[in-house]
Amino acid sequence: MADLLSWGRYPHHPQHPQAVYWADDVAPALSGIVDSHATSLPYGMGRSYGDSCLAASNHVIMTQGMNRILAADWKTGVILAQAGLSFADIIQIALPRGWFLPVTPGTKYVSLGGAVANDVHGKNHHVMGTFGRHVLRLFLYRSDEGMLECSRQIRPNLFAATIGGLGLTGVIVAVEFQLRPVVTSNINQTSIRFGRLQDFFQLSASHDQSHEYTVAWVDCLATGQHAGRGHFIAGNHALKDEAPYSHTDLKLAPSKGFKMPFDPPFSLVNSLSLRAFNTLYYHRQLQERIDSRVNYDPFFYPLDGIKQWNRMYGRAGFQQYQCVIPEQDGQAVIAGIMQEIAKSGTGSFLAVLKQCGDIVSPGLLSFPLHGVSLALDFPQHDQKNTLLFNRLDALVHEAGGRLYPAKDAHMSAAHFQKAYPQWSTIEAIRDPKLLSQFWQRVTQ
Numbered sequence: 001m002a003d004l005l006s007w008g009r010y011p012h013h014p015q016h017p018q019a020v021y022w023a024d025d026v027a028p029a030l031s032g033i034v035d036s037h038a039t040s041l042p043y044g045m046g047r048s049y050g051d052s053c054l055a056a057s058n059h060v061i062m063t064q065g066m067n068r069i070l071a072a073d074w075k076t077g078v079i080l081a082q083a084g085l086s087f088a089d090i091i092q093i094a095l096p097r098g099w100f101l102p103v104t105p106g107t108k109y110v111s112l113g114g115a116v117a118n119d120v121h122g123k124n125h126h127v128m129g130t131f132g133r134h135v136l137r138l139f140l141y142r143s144d145e146g147m148l149e150c151s152r153q154i155r156p157n158l159f160a161a162t163i164g165g166l167g168l169t170g171v172i173v174a175v176e177f178q179l180r181p182v183v184t185s186n187i188n189q190t191s192i193r194f195g196r197l198q199d200f201f202q203l204s205a206s207h208d209q210s211h212e213y214t215v216a217w218v219d220c221l222a223t224g225q226h227a228g229r230g231h232f233i234a235g236n237h238a239l240k241d242e243a244p245y246s247h248t249d250l251k252l253a254p255s256k257g258f259k260m261p262f263d264p265p266f267s268l269v270n271s272l273s274l275r276a277f278n279t280l281y282y283h284r285q286l287q288e289r290i291d292s293r294v295n296y297d298p299f300f301y302p303l304d305g306i307k308q309w310n311r312m313y314g315r316a317g318f319q320q321y322q323c324v325i326p327e328q329d330g331q332a333v334i335a336g337i338m339q340e341i342a343k344s345g346t347g348s349f350l351a352v353l354k355q356c357g358d359i360v361s362p363g364l365l366s367f368p369l370h371g372v373s374l375a376l377d378f379p380q381h382d383q384k385n386t387l388l389f390n391r392l393d394a395l396v397h398e399a400g401g402r403l404y405p406a407k408d409a410h411m412s413a414a415h416f417q418k419a420y421p422q423w424s425t426i427e428a429i430r431d432p433k434l435l436s437q438f439w440q441r442v443t444q
């Protein structure tokens, strides 16, 4: 099996995988790695951008083959599945039966175990909270205690530590969770072009009550009177009796897509291509508001249309910067951060803004806070990124915000420990044979 990287391909530390297919494979796989390399780490689909899915030993337990549904009740929408099952596969099986994921990130190529370990959030955070809120039970293998069941009633401390636990509390072998009902596979989408950052906050305030899904794309390079311009997207699952859309029943999206065929020697993303793309993208919508009916796939997963798009950044890879700023200072601090980014001339095709709600996350290290989250990608360039990230980190931490470990490859130990004070509880409960490069960097 080929060596693996994280999604940002930075840091470039190839991981040697040991594949597991059944729960019984996990104990021998882990002890096999540990005998020669001291520690390991579970690895799902490698959609974390930085080093949180990279083992300190560079030897991971690869769970993708552990991908079966073990039990499903299609009356209640409760599923028990192996942890390597992907969200893409869950949709294939559940959607034709009238069920959808309760919470989904911006890619469907994540495993159940990875979604739990990062307690992922989606465009409906203000209504549904994080994925961990919909998890009912976990089955976990620990090197010191063997196979354990945990839930809100059984071993609740281990349950809370494992949701958002970054793969450090044991190898999750199975997850029981609650799906949400749908009657069609489509979304009623409203797309509104806006000219200033403050418009985003007004649009969120006026749409979050009426729309389950809200998010915005912003042009991170626009300055002056155009600073913070973008497109606000709101959506709700479409209902069956909304004629004339009778063809919109529970149909899966066709599988198609372009694949980035090779690694260019340098990044195709640079200040020229970024500026051109962002300007074109902003002006692609001529009317200020468009209401349409769209399939769930382009609505939730626009980036999945180009397989391995991460290669576009060339061999050096890229880093994503995702922060969340508490509600009270959100607008001013995000304006300051975007000003710094625009000044730096670097940035990404898609900078994503999302208003997170006040639903408390169940995990000890869950990322979302009540406030506003900004995420964008930067081509890897050691000196430029370090200078810019230092300035952004100072703004984030002064405001009491934090960075998302699933996306991170640079956060300092001091910032992590201040922003996630429960880290020491995770360290106490950590499986001694599991250790990531991220955890080593921010705690040891």
Ligand SMILES: Cc1cc2nc3c(=O)[nH]c(=O)nc-3n(C[C@H](O)[C@H](O)[C@H](O)COP(=O)(O)OP(=O)(O)OC[C@H]3O[C@@H](n4cnc5c(N)ncnc54)[C@H](O)[C@@H]3O)c2cc1C
Pocket: 007, 041, 042, 043, 044, 045, 046, 047, 048, 049, 052, 053, 063, 083, 084, 104, 105, 106, 107, 109, 110, 111, 112, 113, 114, 115, 116, 117, 118, 119, 120, 121, 122, 123, 165, 166, 167, 168, 170, 171, 172, 173, 303, 406, 436
């Ligand atoms: C295009 C794109 C869009 C994204 N959008 C969002 C978003 O909107 N919201 C969001 O929250 N995230 C988002 N992400 C991040 C992604 O959802 C998370 O990183 C997710 O956890 C990746 O799942 P994975 O299966 O690839 O896990 P990996 O990246 O392989 O691993 C993630 C963590 O889970 C642990 N892990 C994996 N499997 C297990 C297991 N069986 N037992 C215990 N621990 C395990 C690993 O050790 C690691 O710590 C996005 C990523 C991409 C590439």
